[in-house]
Amino acid sequence: MGKPLDLVVLVKQVPDSGADRVLRESNFTVDREASDSVVNEMDEYAIEEALRLKGEHGGTVALLTMGPEQAVTSIRKALQMGADAAVHVTDAALAGSCAVKTSEVLAAALGTLQWDLVLCGAESTDGQLCVIPAMLAQRLDVAALTGARQLTIADADSTGERVGTIQRQTETGYQTIQASLPAVVSVWDTINEPHYPTFRDIMAAKSKPVSTLRLADLGIDAAEVGFFGATSVVTSVVPRPPRGAGVVIDAGADAGAKLVEFLASRKLV
Amino acid sequence: MSSDNVATEVLVLAEHTDGTLSKTTAELITAARILGEPAVVLLVSGSSGEASGGSSDATVDALCAQLGELGVAHVVLARSPEFGLYLVTPVVQALAQLVRERKPAAVLLTASADGKEVAGRLAVLTGSGLLTDVTELHGDGTATQEIFAGSAIVASRIITGTPIYAIRRNAITSQLAVPVQPEVHTVEVLLSASARASRILDSVVEPKGNRPELTEASVVVAGGRGVGRAEDFQLLEQLADQLGGAVGASRAATDGGLYPHQFQVGQTGKSVSPQLYIACGISGAIQHRAGMQTAKNIVVINSDSTSPIFDIADFGIVGDLHEVLPQTITALRERAGS
Numbered sequence: 001m002g003k004p005l006d007l008v009v010l011v012k013q014v015p016d017s018g019a020d021r022v023l024r025e026s027n028f029t030v031d032r033e034a035s036d037s038v039v040n041e042m043d044e045y046a047i048e049e050a051l052r053l054k055g056e057h058g059g060t061v062a063l064l065t066m067g068p069e070q071a072v073t074s075i076r077k078a079l080q081m082g083a084d085a086a087v088h089v090t091d092a093a094l095a096g097s098c099a100v101k102t103s104e105v106l107a108a109a110l111g112t113l114q115w116d117l118v119l120c121g122a123e124s125t126d127g128q129l130c131v132i133p134a135m136l137a138q139r140l141d142v143a144a145l146t147g148a149r150q151l152t153i154a155d156a157d158s159t160g161e162r163v164g165t166i167q168r169q170t171e172t173g174y175q176t177i178q179a180s181l182p183a184v185v186s187v188w189d190t191i192n193e194p195h196y197p198t199f200r201d202i203m204a205a206k207s208k209p210v211s212t213l214r215l216a217d218l219g220i221d222a223a224e225v226g227f228f229g230a231t232s233v234v235t236s237v238v239p240r241p242p243r244g245a246g247v248v249i250d251a252g253a254d255a256g257a258k259l260v261e262f263l264a265s266r267k268l269v
Numbered sequence: 270m271s272s273d274n275v276a277t278e279v280l281v282l283a284e285h286t287d288g289t290l291s292k293t294t295a296e297l298i299t300a301a302r303i304l305g306e307p308a309v310v311l312l313v314s315g316s317s318g319e320a321s322g323g324s325s326d327a328t329v330d331a332l333c334a335q336l337g338e339l340g341v342a343h344v345v346l347a348r349s350p351e352f353g354l355y356l357v358t359p360v361v362q363a364l365a366q367l368v369r370e371r372k373p374a375a376v377l378l379t380a381s382a383d384g385k386e387v388a389g390r391l392a393v394l395t396g397s398g399l400l401t402d403v404t405e406l407h408g409d410g411t412a413t414q415e416i417f418a419g420s421a422i423v424a425s426r427i428i429t430g431t432p433i434y435a436i437r438r439n440a441i442t443s444q445l446a447v448p449v450q451p452e453v454h455t456v457e458v459l460l461s462a463s464a465r466a467s468r469i470l471d472s473v474v475e476p477k478g479n480r481p482e483l484t485e486a487s488v489v490v491a492g493g494r495g496v497g498r499a500e501d502f503q504l505l506e507q508l509a510d511q512l513g514g515a516v517g518a519s520r521a522a523t524d525g526g527l528y529p530h531q532f533q534v535g536q537t538g539k540s541v542s543p544q545l546y547i548a549c550g551i552s553g554a555i556q557h558r559a560g561m562q563t564a565k566n567i568v569v570i571n572s573d574s575t576s577p578i579f580d581i582a583d584f585g586i587v588g589d590l591h592e593v594l595p596q597t598i599t600a601l602r603e604r605a606g607s
């Protein structure tokens with residue numbers, strides 16, 4: 001076993017993507033109380049990958065979450081998968097932060113931690129931004145290995161340098177990307193199959209350390225983040241207009257012909 | 270020339286392969302005109318010195334001619350021998366340099382995985398706001414996006430820095446313009462050491478046959494778990510070929526090995542917005558709908574009339590796809606023959 005790896009996994013609490021989600025009328029932010037909150041599904045793959053790397057290289061796995069006070073429930077849940085500890089960045093002034101400012105806060109929090117690799121999901125089911133990993137790499141001035149469907153970390157060479165290699169999932173296939181650590185890695189759900197926590201893991205998670213960071217601890221001015229510091233403002237939110245009711249028929253010998261008739265009526269053939 | 274059109278110039282990052290502009294580039298140019306005068310950035314590997322003569326210059330000429338056809342008066346040729354060697358960052362440096370030099374009113378690029386990474390980094394570097402997956406753009410800079418798997422439409426405005434918009438493919442219909450002879454301005458892009466952090470060792474294109482690109486196709490025939498066996502996807506391929514379309518799949522189908530992963534449609538796959546989407550043996554989970562419900566016409570073939578996918582169908586058939594698809598293929602063939 002080579003030098004151990006210190007790993008930080010970004011974990012986000014999101015409204016359950018399978019349930020109806022609600023935006024607050026007053027300020028257009030996600031109403032996290034109105035919907036059941038869960039750990040962003042894609043982040044579970046990042047946790048699983050971090051645990052796998054820890055198994056292979058030794059080291060530590062810490063979770064990092066930015067979110068409201070009640071996100072601690074999701075943090076405890078995520079800890080059940082087997083991470084060692086968690087850091088919760090929470091501050092009333094953070095509500096309504098845009099992606100640009102979120103990445104600033106997360107980068108500052110990462111600055112207070114020891115790590116060789118930051119892992120995260122390649123997207124979140126609520127905001128779907130996919131930009132946070134790249135923004136973090138830009139701010140931290142480290143390499144980005146984004147969109148991984150496979151990740152390997154080689155043992156340190158004689159100079160102590162360690163190299164990470166990913167298969168990056170692309171629209172037409174994949175790319176092999178390599179970079180020296182430290183690095184930010186984002187993963188797709190093709191990378192592994194997250195395990196279910198055992199009873200022992202669930203019990204152990206209750207007593208794992210969760211530390212809290214406030215904006216003041218990060219030296220960030222409250223006026224710079226949240227609604228007032230956001231780089232964009234929401235001006236309206238409307239539900240998608242419902243699609244006009246369609247025609248549904250039962251299959252029969254002429255179903256194919258009827259389908260082609262429909263296509264012709266819409267000038268699609 | 271950059272000083273002539275300071276306030277209203279809108280930088281558009283073109284996408285091109287093998288000397289051909291992507292269809293999305295035309296959509297971006299149309300979107301840019303809503304905000305100002307497009308100046309299209311073409312990234313070209315090789316410095317102007319070494320690439321003189323040969324196919325590279327011919328490629329550049331061909332691309333400029335295509336842009337001229339689209340009515341683009343200003344082309345910025347950004348050259349670096351290192352585009353394509355490193356992930357995303359060389360493009361970011363090129364755009365950051367152009368934003369500094371030309372002070373555009375906005376930057377537009379495609380909301381692909383790469384495009385969104387470029388947008389995010391550029392926002393950090395230039396101290397700007399960004400909006401991704403934009404489906405509509407207005408003259409006052411307001412942009413709309415879909416959230417929560419497409420169930421709500423949000424309008425927002427960027428209030429910081431040089432607004433950056435990553436535009437969703439197929440969302441904006443490209444408009445014809447009067448052809449012009451573009452004025453071409455060349456800049457050399459110099460990479461910093463940190464732009465060389467992530468090395469691209471190889472890029473592998475997994476075969477997709479000669480069907481159109483899933484995200485650009487105007488017809489998508491998609492299959493789910495209900496297709497049952499990998500070989501039965503041939504029925505979908507046959508129909509797609511008759512309609513000039515692409516084939517897509519649900520995650521249950523790709524996870525189950527019925528069809529290659531690169532064709533997955535949905536929240537964790539590709540977002541498609543075709544004229545016609547034919548969903549075969551797909552139940553319509555919210556994560557699947559997230560990637561296809563902006564399709565103009567949705568046809569559903571499913572044996573269970575209670576499947577939620579019927580809620581968004583314009584035309585639905587309750588039945589076994591293994592019977593309905595061959596019938597449809599025959600009916601189309603007869604129509605073509607008559």
Ligand SMILES: Cc1cc2nc3c(=O)[nH]c(=O)nc-3n(C[C@H](O)[C@H](O)[C@H](O)COP(=O)(O)OP(=O)(O)OC[C@H]3O[C@@H](n4cnc5c(N)ncnc54)[C@H](O)[C@@H]3O)c2cc1C
Nearest residue numbers: 041493494495519520521535536537538550552572573590
């Ligand atoms: C984080 C996360 C991300 C996800 N991302 C995606 C994504 O990007 N894309 C995606 O698709 N899913 C995604 N999913 C999975 C999604 O929740 C569903 O599980 C999946 O879409 C189901 O695929 P399906 O409709 O093919 O299968 P099923 O739900 O099993 O539906 C099969 C359908 O086929 C019908 N059927 C069966 N036999 C026949 C027949 N002979 N003829 C006609 N119809 C038949 C059945 O009636 C049924 O409706 C994601 C899930 C999670 C948790």
